[in-house]
Amino acid sequence: MTIDIQDLASEELATKDWAARFSTRMAGIRASEIRELLKLLEQPDILSFAGGIPDPALFPARAIRAAYAEILADGAQAAQALQYTVSEGHGPLRRWIAERMTRDGMPCEPENVLLTAGSQQALDLLGKLFLDPGATVIVARPTYLGALQAFNAYQPAYLDLPEGALDGDAAARAAVGACAPRLGYFVPDFANPTGVSLTLAQREALLDLAEAGDFPLVEDGAYRELRFGGEAIPSLLALDIARNGSIEAARTLFCGTLSKTLSPALRIGWICGPKAVIEKLVLLKQGGDLHVSTINQMVAHRVVSEGYDQHLGRLRAAYGGQARAMLAALQQHMPAGVSWISPEGGMFVWLTLPAGLDGKDLLARALTDIRVAFVPGAPFFAEAPAANTLRLSYSLLPPDQIEEGVRRLAGLIANG
Template identity: 55%
Template sequence: MLDWESIFATRSSRMKASEIRELLKLLDRPDIISFAGGIPDPELFPNDAFREAYAEIFGGPSVGAALQYSISEGYRPLREWLAGQMAALGIPASVDNIFITSGSQQGLDYLGKLFLSPKDTALVTWPTYLGALQAFNAYEPSYDQLNPAGNRTPAAYAQAAAEAGGRVKFAYLSADFANPTGETVGRAGRERVLELAEELDIAIIEDAAYQSLRYDGEAIPPILALEIARKGDINSTRTIYCGSFSKTLAPGLRVGWICAAEPVIRKLVLMKQAADLHSSTINQMAIATVAERGFEEQVAKIHKAYRQRRDAMLSALEKYMPAGVTWTKPEGGMFIWVTLPKGSDGAELLAKSIQTAKVAFVPGRAFFADGSGENTLRLSFSCANDRMIDEGIRRLGDLVRGEVAQAA
């Protein structure tokens, strides 16, 4: 038998199965109430709009272009529409600053490949998006904790990176309704990240997958917008904005984008040419058509549904969780982050929950680069109705109460 492990690249040892992807299999079990998958509700997809868009493509003169090879940068009308959206966020950009990816996950993989040499340091929040850690892990980095509210000095970060055998290359964060916590970084925190990046001379990767999903409060300018306000021109900035249609229109079409300075975009285009040539042209065309005709209407529809579900889950947590359990109160997004009493273990709780309470969630440890966070868990409200939320949180609260009492 061939010993595959002996010939795999060393980086393959850092590739781990996604706990979330494995938990998604539970969605097919009718006896399980799942708060695990951070996925949009398919009942809210604009199905009719996409049906019409694809019919028009196949019935019109552009079908040949839709099915043909295309440019690596992406479908130009879609990039033009996105440039307009960026301008509305305070980010004046041209089509040359927009690059289409096969979902924002591909963007994170490309950026890891672009910046990270083995032993270089990536600054990430504690906790952070699991998919980002998976994307970056292949390039063998070290991780250090990014705390936008903290006062750690740039010199301390640089010294720690040097001791790890490399240098700091970028700071990665989701500033709006982050996966997994649902928390938002305030304007002052965003400004501090910018100042840290300037001192360290590093890039900032701004993951804006949930930026459109604000239900309460006032919008805060993206980090890239704040930097442009300082410097006057996107091509003078170090912030790389990663967007996605997965949470607003449809995740299965795998269309995301990056907005950044032209030197970064040019490098990403070369990567795209070597990897998959270009993202699906027909899907980009359909996304462009649907977005142009009804993006704001679609966003308003999902806001109404998700706001109600978030409120239902917050109310249920307040009603059923025992003393000593705390949780975030997000202004948008899809997630609530729960912190259990010290000594609790989210993974052990999940195993018991699946067997007894029949409720699924994601243990928090998976979101920490250092493997901490044992007493945390992530709940998603995006695909559950009010009845499921109330019953599921009641069951989970009973289970947690029993575990706390047993540990006392």
């Protein structure tokens, strides 16, 4: 009888307890409730306020298609587009980003910019660069779930920004200083999940906190270009540069993306910050995936180089109209005891339900009884989740369906 050692080894591996072999960091990794809810979009009878994703009808598909065709029709450009490239990213696109950020009050050079596979990879790289196990990250309450997921792999502790810390409360500010944060993460413009924007005074106060505690700030600017109301406020990085004289002296790292404005599938994001930080991030990018798709970078550059501001105007008009439809429907249909925040940009409205109602339980009933989807609020809290909250996105549905979905949801809430 011949025994095949390789077959025995394969059979033993198949019966191993893989969980016992995973690294300790995997204990903090959980599936995204939002990513799971996106599967509901495939069910045509669901009215979904769940995914905070762009309306595909607004993608510049014709311009993207033309850019791919033109690049691939040119022999020299095709050879470049289908080849490896530098980890920092496509030079012309980095120059365009640097020029645009400079125009927005954040003077920088292409060398201050690293292109990433969406801003989600940017968050992962920043977590890898700055976080050791047990290091404290200070975040808003609530905050972007994707940031928590990116940072969780590096086993940090979290501190929800204490209420009043940005409004002059000395005790709240002392609580931040006492925890010695290693990193701060914030979405100052139309935050995911709340839609809230920090005021100018609050942005200055956040920079004061970071300076006093000597920790870097990550500014997530994913929704900054989607303002449809109110007056623009300088970014954290712009205020930081104004204080300190240049981007090289700043402590703020700005994460941008074309996913919300151009197309998520291109996977084009970036980090902008001091060159000393960018140089280290480039090394991490090299060890991760070498670089963002070369052809996608070249296509993105072609598309944004012509008519990008006009395209943004169309996005703002569309999302502004959908936001107004949602706010009107909430005002008309929601029962007493439900409150919400009115955004001036972005894709989200945040609801607080009467005490005792659980957003997760409400979602289970909503899917079954009224065929409406949304995201429960609890996963967005780093500490002490508030179960009686939920996030509604208005980015995908037309106004008539928004009104109908809110009407159904209001009836369900009214019935407890």
